[in-house]
Amino acid sequence: xxxxxxxxxxxxxxxxxxxxxxxxxxxxxxxxxxxxxxxxxxxxxxxxxxxxxxxxxxxxxxxxxx
Amino acid sequence: xxxxxxxxxxxxxxxxxxxxxxxxxxxxxxxxxxxxxxxxxxxxxxxxxxxxxxxxxxxxxxxxxxxxxxxxxxxxxxxxxxxxxxxxxxxxxxxxxxxxxxxxxxxxxxxxxxxxxxxxxxxxxxxxxxxxxxxxxxxxxxxxxxxxxxxxxxxxxxxxxxxxxxxxxxxxxxxxxxxxxxxxxxxxxxxxxxxxxxxxxxxxxxxxxxxxxxxxxxxxxxxxxxxxxxxxxxxxxxxxxxxxxxxxxxxxxxxxxxxxxxxxxxxxxxxxxxxxxxxxxxxxxxxxxxxxxxxxxxxxxxxxxxxxxxxxxxxxxxxxxxxxxxxxxxxxxxxxxxxxxxxxxxxxxxxxxxxxxxxxxxxxxxxxxxxxxxxxxxxxxxxxxxxxxxxxxxxxxxxxxxxxxxxxxxxxxxxxxxxxxxxxxxxxxxxxxxxxxxxxxxxxxxxxxxxxxxxxxxxxxxxxxxxxxxxxxxxxxxxxxxxxxxxxxxxxxxxxxxxxxxxxxxxxxxxxxxxxxxxxxxxxxxxxxxxxxxxxxxxxxxxxxxxxxxxxxxxxxxxxxxxxxxxxxxxxxxxxxxxxxxxxxxxxxxxxxxxxxxxxxxxxxxxxxxxxxxxxxxxxxxxxxxxxxxxxxxxxxxxxxxxxxxxxxxxxxxxxxxxxxxxxxxxxxxxxxxxxxxxxxxxxxxxxxxxxxxxxxxxxxxxxxxxxxxxxxxxxxxxxxxxxxxxxxxxxxxxxxxxxxxxxxxxxxxxxxxxxxxxxxxxxxxxxxxxxxxxxxxxxxxxxxxxxxxxxxxxxxxxxxxxxxxxxxxxxxxxxxxxxxxxxxxxxxxxxxxxxxxxxxxxxxxxxxxxxxxxxxxxxxxxxxxxxxxxxxxxxxxxxxxxxxxxxxxxx
Numbered sequence: 001x002x003x004x005x006x007x008x009x010x011x012x013x014x015x016x017x018x019x020x021x022x023x024x025x026x027x028x029x030x031x032x033x034x035x036x037x038x039x040x041x042x043x044x045x046x047x048x049x050x051x052x053x054x055x056x057x058x059x060x061x062x063x064x065x066x
Numbered sequence: 067x068x069x070x071x072x073x074x075x076x077x078x079x080x081x082x083x084x085x086x087x088x089x090x091x092x093x094x095x096x097x098x099x100x101x102x103x104x105x106x107x108x109x110x111x112x113x114x115x116x117x118x119x120x121x122x123x124x125x126x127x128x129x130x131x132x133x134x135x136x137x138x139x140x141x142x143x144x145x146x147x148x149x150x151x152x153x154x155x156x157x158x159x160x161x162x163x164x165x166x167x168x169x170x171x172x173x174x175x176x177x178x179x180x181x182x183x184x185x186x187x188x189x190x191x192x193x194x195x196x197x198x199x200x201x202x203x204x205x206x207x208x209x210x211x212x213x214x215x216x217x218x219x220x221x222x223x224x225x226x227x228x229x230x231x232x233x234x235x236x237x238x239x240x241x242x243x244x245x246x247x248x249x250x251x252x253x254x255x256x257x258x259x260x261x262x263x264x265x266x267x268x269x270x271x272x273x274x275x276x277x278x279x280x281x282x283x284x285x286x287x288x289x290x291x292x293x294x295x296x297x298x299x300x301x302x303x304x305x306x307x308x309x310x311x312x313x314x315x316x317x318x319x320x321x322x323x324x325x326x327x328x329x330x331x332x333x334x335x336x337x338x339x340x341x342x343x344x345x346x347x348x349x350x351x352x353x354x355x356x357x358x359x360x361x362x363x364x365x366x367x368x369x370x371x372x373x374x375x376x377x378x379x380x381x382x383x384x385x386x387x388x389x390x391x392x393x394x395x396x397x398x399x400x401x402x403x404x405x406x407x408x409x410x411x412x413x414x415x416x417x418x419x420x421x422x423x424x425x426x427x428x429x430x431x432x433x434x435x436x437x438x439x440x441x442x443x444x445x446x447x448x449x450x451x452x453x454x455x456x457x458x459x460x461x462x463x464x465x466x467x468x469x470x471x472x473x474x475x476x477x478x479x480x481x482x483x484x485x486x487x488x489x490x491x492x493x494x495x496x497x498x499x500x501x502x503x504x505x506x507x508x509x510x511x512x513x514x515x516x517x518x519x520x521x522x523x524x525x526x527x528x529x530x531x532x533x534x535x536x537x538x539x540x541x542x543x544x545x546x547x548x549x550x551x552x553x554x555x556x557x558x559x560x561x562x563x564x565x566x567x568x569x570x571x572x573x574x575x576x577x578x579x580x581x582x583x584x585x586x587x588x589x590x591x592x593x594x595x596x597x598x599x600x601x602x603x604x605x606x607x608x609x610x611x612x613x614x615x616x617x618x619x620x621x622x623x624x625x626x627x628x629x630x631x632x633x634x635x636x637x638x639x640x641x642x643x644x645x646x647x648x649x650x651x652x653x654x655x656x657x658x659x660x661x662x663x664x665x666x667x668x669x670x671x672x673x674x675x676x677x678x679x680x681x682x683x684x685x686x687x688x689x690x691x692x693x694x695x696x697x698x699x700x701x702x703x704x705x706x707x708x709x710x711x712x713x714x715x716x717x718x719x720x721x722x723x724x725x726x727x728x729x730x731x732x733x734x735x736x737x738x739x740x741x742x743x744x745x746x747x748x749x750x751x752x753x754x755x756x757x758x759x760x761x762x763x764x765x766x767x768x769x770x771x772x773x774x775x776x777x778x779x780x781x782x783x784x785x786x787x788x789x790x791x792x793x794x795x796x797x798x799x800x801x802x803x804x805x806x807x808x809x810x811x812x813x814x815x816x817x818x819x820x821x822x823x824x825x826x827x828x829x830x831x832x833x834x835x836x837x838x839x840x841x842x843x844x845x846x847x848x849x850x851x852x853x854x855x856x857x858x859x860x861x862x863x864x865x866x867x868x869x870x871x872x873x874x875x876x877x878x879x880x881x882x883x884x885x886x887x888x889x890x891x892x893x894x895x896x897x898x899x900x901x902x903x904x905x906x907x908x909x910x911x912x913x914x915x916x917x918x919x920x921x922x923x924x925x926x927x928x929x930x931x932x933x934x935x936x937x938x939x940x941x942x943x944x945x946x947x948x949x950x951x952x953x954x955x956x957x958x
Contacts, residue, residue, distance in 0.1 A: 008149025015141045016308060030289045032134055033357060040144065040350050047148045047343035054151060054339055 007043075007050065014039045070214045073394060080395055081233065084402075087261050088241045088254030095253035106340035112256045112327045113345050114263035116143060116318065117352050118198070119205035119401035120475040122266055125353065127374035129360035138307055140353045142314030144346040150338050154328065156493055157319070158338060160596045161329035165662045168415045169325040169485060175662075176492035176593045177500035178586035184419035186507050187485055191322045191415060192454070193511075193519070194481030195408050197474040199458030200465070202401035203227040205374075209397050212375050212382070213390070224463055231459040234405045238455075239448045242410040255406060256331055262399035267351060269396025273377050274355020276389055277362050281380075288358045291365060305559045313476065313562060316483035319490075322411035323404060330411075405455070413450035421446040477522050480562055484510035487570045491577070496590045498573070501580035506573025510565045518561035616657065624660060632660060739904035739917075743786055747779040789918040793903070796925035803844040803929065810874055810881065811837035813845050817852035821860065828860050828868040828887075837874045841881060841949060847926045848949075851934065854919045855885045855945050862943065863889035879950070884937060886944035897936050 015036070121139070128136035146154065157172075166172045170191065174184035207226045241254040282288045318324050332338070363376030371379060378397065381389040425442060487510070488503040582590065620629035636653050661670035754772040758764070764772075795801050814837060823830055859870045865888045873884045892900060901924045904917040920934075927934045927947065937944040 005149075005152055008145050008152060011145045011148050012311075015145065015311060030292050033292070036134070036137060036141075037350065037354065040141070040346065043144070043148055044343050044347045044350065047346065051150075051339035051342045 007047065011043055014043070070210070073210070073213050073391060076391055076395070077398060080398070081237075081402075084258045084261065085237070085240075088237075088258040091257030092241065092254035106334075106337040106344070108256060108260045109327075109332065109337040110341040110344040110348065111260035111263040112331065113324070113341060114267070114348055114352075115259055115323055115327060115403045115407050116321075117263075117266065117349070117400060118404040118475075119202050119397050120198075121352065122270065122397045122400040123205050123209070123374045123377055124475065125356045126360045126363065126376045127372070129356050130364055130373035130376070134357070135306060135310065136356060137353060138310035139314045140349040142311040142316075143318040144349055145311070146315045146318050147342050147345045150342040153319070153490070153493075154338055155335065156596060157489075158329050158332050158335055160493060160593050161332065162335070163596060164592075165659045167330060167418060167662070168411055169320060169322055169489070170415045170419055171662070172325075172329075173485065173488050173492060173503065174419070176589055177488075177498070177503050178583050178589060180500050180504075181419060181423055183488075183500060183504055183507070184415070186504065186511070187488075188412075188415040188419045190484055190507065190511050191482060192412055192457070193515075194478045195322060195412055196454070196457045196461050198478040199405055199408060199455065200462035201474050201478075202405050203230055203458060203462045206230055206398055206401045208372075208375060209378055209394055212378050213394065227459060227462050231455045234402055234409070235452050235455045237402075238406045238409045238413075238451050242406065242413070242451065243444055243447050252331065252410065255410065256327070259327075259403045259407065262403040263348075266396040266399045267348065269392045269399075270352060270355060270377065272389060273381060273393050273396075274359060276384075276386065277355065277359050277380060280386075281362055281366070281384065282358065288361070291361050292357060303556060303559075306556055309559045309562050310476070313479050313483055316486045317479040320482045320485045321479075322415065322482065323408040326407050326411035326414075405458070409451045409454050412454045413447050416450040416453070417443065417446040421450065474522070476558055477518055480518055480558070480565065481511070481514050483562075484514055484565060484569055486566075487573045491573055492590075493593050493596075495577075496587075496594045497577055497582075498590065499577045499580045499582040500586055502573045502575070502577025505576035506569045506571075509572045510569025513565040513568055514561060517564060518558070521557070616654075620657060620661065628660075632657070736903060740790070743904065744783070747783045747786075751776050751779045751783075786918070789922060793918055793922050793925060796922065796929060799929075801847075801929055804846060805842060805844055807840060807842045808845050809837065810839050810841055810883065813849050814852060814872060814874075816845075817849045817856055820849070820853045821856040823856060823860075826860050828863060828870055830856070831869060831871045833872065833874045839874065839876070839881060843930055843949065847930065851923045851926050851947060852883075852885075854923050855947075858919060859885060859887045859889075859943065863887040865889050865942070881949040883947040883949075884940075884944060885947070886937070886940045887942045889942045891938075891941075891943045892936065894938070897938060900936060901934075 017035075017039075125136045125139070128139075160166065161172065164172070164175055166175060170184040170187035173187050174180050177183050204227070207230070210226055238255075241258070242252055278285065278288050282291060318328075359376055359380065360373060363371070363373060363380050367373075367376065367379060367383065378390055378393050381387075381393055422443065425446070484507060487506050488498070491498040491506075492503065617629060617633050620632065624632065636656065658670050754776050758769065758772055758776075811832075814832065818824075818830060856870065859868070863870070869888045871884070871886045873886070875882045875884075901920045903921045923934050930949065932947065932949040934945060934947050937946045
């Protein structure tokens with residue numbers, strides 16, 4: 001659960017990381033593409049395992065009543 | 067031209083196919099075969115309306131112009147989806163528990179069901195979305211023209227867009243307004259969207275694969291081409307990178323169409339878990355081939371070709387007509403699915419928050435009169451759909467489908483993002499108020515319009531070039547793209563920073579300054595703490611309304627069957643047969659929520675308010691909203707008090723139990739004692755009477771002796787029974803006292819005479835003149851006590867020359883009489899029990915007493931208001947009799 005709370009922060013950080021390259025002339029687009037897509041893929045896989053854990057969590061007593 | 071005809075035919079066939087899919091899905095859902103329709107996969111695919119034609123065509127153009135910046139549009143939503151646990155989950159929960167129909171409904175519901183807020187949000191949404199719809203019309207039109215291979219006349223241009231808009235309106239009306247209850251899924255529409263999501267992904271990936279392996283010849287060469295291209299070097303402005311990421315993340319939450327599929331159409335919260343990884347994966351797949359397509363397009367296509375259409379024109383230029391067709395269908399899917407959902411979402415908002423309130427107020431109090439409101443709602447919704455599409459078309463027509471539209475995507479995002487502070491503040495901050503939300507929304511919207519929306523039309527539409535350069539009326543600090551003299555910023559970032567920061571600032575400050583109404587507090591608590599209490603406390607006070615009136619109204623909104631089922635189930639749960647339940651606040655809440663699913667929270671609230679007369683918030687409701695800390699403290703205080711009470715009660719119970727046990731023991735002892743006491747004389751009476759009966763030869767003397775024993779024992783028995791009776795009378799308090807005046811001396815004289823003191827060897831010493839004290843009491847009973855004490859002394863005093871001293875004194879207004887002998891006294895162990903029944907000192911049976919004397923004395927003294935006690939340490943047995951009231955009584 002805490003991992004789920006931290007996840008967006010980590011994601012945002014990783015996606016903002018390329019900002020550090022701003023102003024540098026030696027970072028090729030290809031490298032940026034590879035970096036961004038691998039991070040993305042990694043996060044998706046992470047989210048997949050996280051969501052499986054969260055979905056099966058027992059603390060679902062708070063479901064809405066209808 | 068033949069190519070174009072084929073394309074039109076294929077498109078029509080595709081649309082027909084979508085109709086069939088939607089129809090079958092609706093049909094299946096209606097028959098309850100909708101299990102697979104409600105799978106997380108369908109949910110995730112329906113989210114893909116985030117990727118519109120702007121994505122499908124525009125992303126490549128974007129990449130061709132600005133490199134990797136286009137990725138931010140997909141990275142932002144990925145952050146939100148991966149962080150679903152934090153925000154989306156709550157949003158969906160609130161949406162479901164409050165039966166929210168749109169983002170305007172959610173915000174209005176949160177801030178006290180305020181319709182003015184809903185209107186503002188609706189206006190923002192319409193203004194923000196209309197250009198976006200126009201953009202979709204434009205992209206399809208452009209794509210068609212690309213196929214036709216010729217620039218068509220502007221009339222044909224417009225005609226295509228018109229036909230498209232009309233067709234989309236028809237589809238949306240047909241499948242978007244079948245169900246009135248927005249909380250029921252639009253299964254047909256969602257299914258069609260899911261199919262379109264697959265088509266557009268397939269199309270883009272197919273084009274991507276063709277470009278990478280068909281044209282460029284593999285991944286390596288493509289990378290090489292990228293390095294050679296205009297966008298070879300990482301060049302993004304950090305402001306734009308972060309700003310766009312934020313903007314797209316905000317847009318995912320606030321775009322009306324996204325809210326529709328994310329929250330309103332959500333069937334199960336757990337679908338979010340799947341979507342949290344599947345949707346980012348979808349976005350990644352959509353954006354994976356964008357750069358290769360852009361680079362290859364730049365390389366191969368002639369100078370001046372529109373990079374926005376590379377997805378289409380690249381396969382065309384390579385002679386891949388089938389692929390181009392698929393690509394066209396992909397773009398077509400992107401455009402149509404977005405327009406359909408946006409139209410549904412906007413029409414719900416317009417109909418619920420603008421048309422219905424106007425209609426209701428124009429009807430006045432006659433809203434209760436017969437007539438099916440559902441028809442009105444449906445009609446207004448259908449008209450709204452057509453209105454929204456017409457607006458989009460006119461926008462397209464007015465701007466002539468020019469290049470100005472290309473930038474509209476981000477402008478639209480920034481517009482609807484103005485609802486973000488109110489939305490997030492509403493669900494995470496209980497202090498947020500209606501006034502704050504209104505202030506933030508209006509200021510944000512105005513700044514956005516001034517700095518972004520209006521300048522986007524270029525000079526001389528809203529602003530002249532002069533105003534853009536020098537500000538209105540020459541006030542340079544009001545320049546639309548350089549507010550407060552801060553120039554040099556990217557216009558988009560400039561507008562975003564100013565609108566969002568001032569929006570948030572006004573929202574917070576106005577919330578802090580203003581005071582929320584009770585209803586706002588109530589709703590606020592329910593939204594912010596939605597996970598803590600899903601059921602909401604009653605808001606309606608029991609009014610004068612009849613259940614029948616409510617049923618009439620509910621039937622017109624929910625439909626007769628649903629309304630009757632609702633009323634019946636409520637009545638059943640209350641244990642009433644029939645259709646009319648008791649109008650409890652809970653029932654009104656439930657009814658209101660059901661109706662909110664059809665006409666929105668504000669309208670439902672207003673309609674019930676019309677029947678009920680007024681809404682009121684009870685003290686209990688407010689108590690429920692009271693700060694949790696206070697609640698917890700209150701609770702723990704209650705617990706503490708309860709546990710203290712419990713301890714107290716337990717102690718009392720234990721004492722009572724001990725006493726009961728003791729009494730039970732006493733009773734047992736008493737019974738065994740009394741049977742023993744009765745048995746002893748009876749045994750000797752029986753024995754001697756048997757001897758008398760059988761032994762005829764007994765001498766007369768012996769006979770007399772035996773008869774004497776029998777007589778004595780009988781007397782003893784009688785005395786015992788008399789004593790018991792006496793004691794029982796005294797103990798029950800049934801004794802009647804014979805109060806009269808006299809002196810203590812005379813009572814003592816009487817007692818000595820009765821005890822036979824004249825003939826007893828015991829000498830009795832008295833106090834003489836001090837005994838001349840008058841008292842008022844039951845003198846006979848008092849004498850009985852004295853007789854008992856004297857005769858006890860006579861019996862038990864073991865001195866050789868026994869002396870009994872009777873001293874009478876007055877101590878602090880009390881008359882004290884001590885009886886002290888010169889014997890060996892009573893052992894300490896026995897002192898405590900001598901006043902108990904049947905207690906005798908030692909084992910002397912000789913005295914012939916039953917052990918009831920002192921017990922009787924104690925009871926008598928109790929009745930007389932005095933007491934009797936053993937006085938230790940007097941050199942012998944000593945009893946003290948205290949008569950507190952007797953003197954005073956005598957004095958009167």
